Amino acid sequence: MSVDLSRLSLNQKTLNGWTLPQAVEGCVRAGIPWIALWRDKVEETGLEESARIVHDAGIKVSSLCRGGMFPSPTPEGRAANIEDNKRAIDEAATLGTDVLVMVCGGLSGVRAIDDARGMVRDGIEAILPYAEQRGVKLGIEPLHPAFAADRSVISLLGEANDLAEHFRSPQVGVVIDIYHVWWDPNVYTEIARASQYTLGFHVNDWLVPNTDPLMSRGMMGDGVVQNRRLREAVDTAGYTGPIEVEIFNQDIWRKDGDDVLLTMKERFVQEVM
Amino acid sequence: MSVDLSRLSLNQKTLNGWTLPQAVEGCVRAGIPWIALWRDKVEETGLEESARIVHDAGIKVSSLCRGGMFPSPTPEGRAANIEDNKRAIDEAATLGTDVLVMVCGGLSGVRAIDDARGMVRDGIEAILPYAEQRGVKLGIEPLHPAFAADRSVISLLGEANDLAEHFRSPQVGVVIDIYHVWWDPNVYTEIARASQYTLGFHVNDWLVPNTDPLMSRGMMGDGVVQNRRLREAVDTAGYTGPIEVEIFNQDIWRKDGDDVLLTMKERFVQEVM
Numbered sequence: 179m180s181v182d183l184s185r186l187s188l189n190q191k192t193l194n195g196w197t198l199p200q201a202v203e204g205c206v207r208a209g210i211p212w213i214a215l216w217r218d219k220v221e222e223t224g225l226e227e228s229a230r231i232v233h234d235a236g237i238k239v240s241s242l243c244r245g246g247m248f249p250s251p252t253p254e255g256r257a258a259n260i261e262d263n264k265r266a267i268d269e270a271a272t273l274g275t276d277v278l279v280m281v282c283g284g285l286s287g288v289r290a291i292d293d294a295r296g297m298v299r300d301g302i303e304a305i306l307p308y309a310e311q312r313g314v315k316l317g318i319e320p321l322h323p324a325f326a327a328d329r330s331v332i333s334l335l336g337e338a339n340d341l342a343e344h345f346r347s348p349q350v351g352v353v354i355d356i357y358h359v360w361w362d363p364n365v366y367t368e369i370a371r372a373s374q375y376t377l378g379f380h381v382n383d384w385l386v387p388n389t390d391p392l393m394s395r396g397m398m399g400d401g402v403v404q405n406r407r408l409r410e411a412v413d414t415a416g417y418t419g420p421i422e423v424e425i426f427n428q429d430i431w432r433k434d435g436d437d438v439l440l441t442m443k444e445r446f447v448q449e450v451m
Numbered sequence: 452m453s454v455d456l457s458r459l460s461l462n463q464k465t466l467n468g469w470t471l472p473q474a475v476e477g478c479v480r481a482g483i484p485w486i487a488l489w490r491d492k493v494e495e496t497g498l499e500e501s502a503r504i505v506h507d508a509g510i511k512v513s514s515l516c517r518g519g520m521f522p523s524p525t526p527e528g529r530a531a532n533i534e535d536n537k538r539a540i541d542e543a544a545t546l547g548t549d550v551l552v553m554v555c556g557g558l559s560g561v562r563a564i565d566d567a568r569g570m571v572r573d574g575i576e577a578i579l580p581y582a583e584q585r586g587v588k589l590g591i592e593p594l595h596p597a598f599a600a601d602r603s604v605i606s607l608l609g610e611a612n613d614l615a616e617h618f619r620s621p622q623v624g625v626v627i628d629i630y631h632v633w634w635d636p637n638v639y640t641e642i643a644r645a646s647q648y649t650l651g652f653h654v655n656d657w658l659v660p661n662t663d664p665l666m667s668r669g670m671m672g673d674g675v676v677q678n679r680r681l682r683e684a685v686d687t688a689g690y691t692g693p694i695e696v697e698i699f700n701q702d703i704w705r706k707d708g709d710d711v712l713l714t715m716k717e718r719f720v721q722e723v724m
Binding site for chain 2 (some may be wrong): 285292326390
């Protein structure tokens with residue numbers, strides 16, 4: 179079987195037990211051309227060293243996760259969050275990716291969710307000139323409504339699209355993760371609408387039962403999501419970029435990393451492409 | 452302090468450890484005028500006996516939970532689900548409530564969520580004549596998207612409103628539970644839209660962290676939901692009926708029931724009315 183893995187990207191979170199150098203080496207061994215990096219892992223290895231490792235390995239960086247986390251009840255808190263986002267933009271530029279994934283932030287003590295949403299909009303506006311200057315795009319990732327309180331007050335792809343269109347900048351777009359949006363009755367309409375500014379696409383699966391929204395993601399094919407149908411919709415809309423496999427799952431984290439990559443490649447072909 | 456509890460309803464699920472007679476007696480002791488019943492509890496005590504107990508106690512039944520659960524991959528499965536819904540309609544009529552809460556059902560092995568949604572629409576259509584005949588209204592309750600796979604493919608209040616308006620029958624409306632809809636950017640618009648057919652309103656709270664969507668509901672005031680703001684919106688839309696307190700929470704289930712009712716009354720006044 180000849181398989182095309184040219185769009186496959188390992189999101190580092192799928193192999194959370196591996197350091198950045200281990201994950202890069204794993205991708206090289208497995209013939210996976212892309213990797214998505216997380217800031218905590220980059221910090222552990224060092225920014226410049228991380229950049230050197232991925233560059234020397236010939237692996238491309240599909241995105242850096244994550245910017246965002248804007249809301250705070252105090253102006254000082256919001257200013258600190260904006261500074262942190264500027265650092266994330268610098269890190270993305272250094273690592274050679276033009277996509278910073280934005281997990282916009284939860285309530286963080288803000289009482290009204292619409293106020294928190296306003297802080298997200300203001301936060302993106304505040305960092306946008308710097309993102310433009312550094313050539314980094316901001317990919318707003320709507321998160322499943324189960325995370326509205328503590329991770330992202332931007333839940334619907336429609337909301338992320340509204341935000342992106344509010345800024346009307348080539349520097350702002352959306353990142354679509356099937357785990358967060360598969361259930362949405364408007365998902366196909368909103369995927370089509372995001373045609374001009376989809377900056378990333380993540381696949382995995384929604385396991386049943388889902389006893390913990392954070393950790394009940396599964397490998398494509400192990401849950402109820404129609405991965406291929408969603409991938410076709412994203413492709414039809416015109417997205418041709420990398421497809422990240424991002425899975426938070428303790429059982430997968432316990433497995434041998436090379437075995438996980440093997441399964442990941444198989445499922446990518448069987449369930450996604 | 453003079454408090455008005457005239458709209459307060461104990462949803463039986465809040466005191467899951469109590470039988471139906473215990474729950475009714477508890478309401479009498481606490482001066483709570485309404486109760487919402489669950490079919491499993493009714494069956495445990497017996498239908499006629501349950502009806503007699505609530506009637507003799509002078510407690511009003513705000514709703515029966517639950518009808519729905521329509522999707523199935525087979526015609527036989529769907530027909531059986533429709534028959535079960537007719538029994539639920541009979542039970543509601545016997546218990547003296549005109550609202551049957553519809554938890555519409557998850558995927559149940561159906562691959563495409565839009566197909567499952569079609570089965571929900573067809574199921575409601577199939578039982579509607581019988582509901583009209585028995586004088587029971589069908590209250591479509593959108594459930595949090597975390598339950599889309601296994602409990603309700605109807606997630607957004609907007610979807611429930613679309614369904615209700617599709618039927619254009621005084622026998623079909625929606626039930627609004629803040630736990631399921633609080634995060635929705637369109638919630639206030641959709642509450643206003645449901646003005647003419649809101650059949651029920653449930654309060655509780657979204658606890659943070661939410662480590663299990665089913666069991667992480669809390670008492671009003673213990674989480675992040677703006678209960679009063681949502682109640683005011685529902686009232687402004689014109690709803691004047693009972694307000695159920697429905698909480699799935701193991702910690703609350705372990706407590707003394709009378710203590711829970713006392714807290715429930717306090718929080719209802721402090722956080723909701």
